Amino acid sequence: xxxxTQFPSxxxxxxxxxxxxxxxxxxxxxxxxxxxxxMGKEIKFLLHFVKESKQDESGMPNNRFLAERTxxxxxxxxxxxxxxxDSGVYFCASSQAPLPNSPLHFGNGTRLTVT
Amino acid sequence: xxxxxxxSGPLSVPEGAIAxxxxxxxxxxxxxxxxxxxxxxxxxxxxxxxxxxxxxEDGRFTAQLNxxxxxxxxxxxxxxxxxxxxxxxxxxxxxxxxxxxxxxxTLSVSS
Numbered sequence: 001x002x003x004x005t006q007f008p009s010x011x012x013x014x015x016x017x018x019x020x021x022x023x024x025x026x027x028x029x030x031x032x033x034x035x036x037x038x039m040g041k042e043i044k045f046l047l048h049f050v051k052e053s054k055q056d057e058s059g060m061p062n063n064r065f066l067a068e069r070t071x072x073x074x075x076x077x078x079x080x081x082x083x084x085x086d087s088g089v090y091f092c093a094s095s096q097a098p099l100p101n102s103p104l105h106f107g108n109g110t111r112l113t114v115t
Numbered sequence: 116x117x118x119x120x121x122x123s124g125p126l127s128v129p130e131g132a133i134a135x136x137x138x139x140x141x142x143x144x145x146x147x148x149x150x151x152x153x154x155x156x157x158x159x160x161x162x163x164x165x166x167x168x169x170x171x172e173d174g175r176f177t178a179q180l181n182x183x184x185x186x187x188x189x190x191x192x193x194x195x196x197x198x199x200x201x202x203x204x205x206x207x208x209x210x211x212x213x214x215x216x217x218x219x220x221t222l223s224v225s226s
Contacts, residue, residue: 003158004158033213035214042119042216042217042218042219043159043203043214043216044216045208045214048212048213055212056210056212056213058213091158091159098211098212099147099207099211099212099214100147100164100166100207100211103164104161104214105158106151106158106160108156108158
């Protein structure tokens with residue numbers, strides 16, 4: 001079984017540019033989550049999809065962040081325009097059932113650097 | 116007060132010793148608790164989940180939960196150098212939609 005796949009693994013962009021991160025969950029996992037870890041801080045929740053619907057987006061920091069999951073398969077997280085404080089590692093996770101009934105399987109993350 | 120607190124370490128133990136990792140949480144209504152292991156540059160990997168007070172054992176790992184003290188711990192027996200990693204404590208929020216993570220404790224096991 002393939003794990004959660006994230007692309008790209010690294011991205012370096014300038015302030016003001018746009019970046020799109022992609023996540024392919026484990027096949028058959030309806031639940032998809034985005035998390036972020038900024039330097040020196042804990043991993044923080046951004047949002048949760050169930051299939052193509054946003055179940056909880058309370059962790060999204062502001063309207064520069066847009067997450068989509070068209071068709072309920074892969075998801076994208078777009079940051080536009082990027083700011084310096086957006087630098088960090090963005091993790092995607094998926095699960096068969098929602099918390100706490102099913103463990104979250106994480107991808108390796110995308111390391112975003114905004115200069 | 117941070118929602119989930121862990122000592123950042125590093126915690127250094129010799130091979131074969133018991134490593135004890137601790138975590139406290141602030142939401143008294145929390146019901147679900149998880150320990151993840153993360154190697155540098157890799158994804159967090161679930162080691163243990165615990166939902167009831169007491170101990171839960173899985174191989175060399177034992178999770179302990181005390182809801183009255185709002186405390187959860189992870190014991191690693193017979194520590195191996197391959198156990199060297201960052202251990203993340205996570206608590207599910209009351210809505211069950213998200214995990215709240217601590218910053219993690221770095222464990223170093225020397226051979």
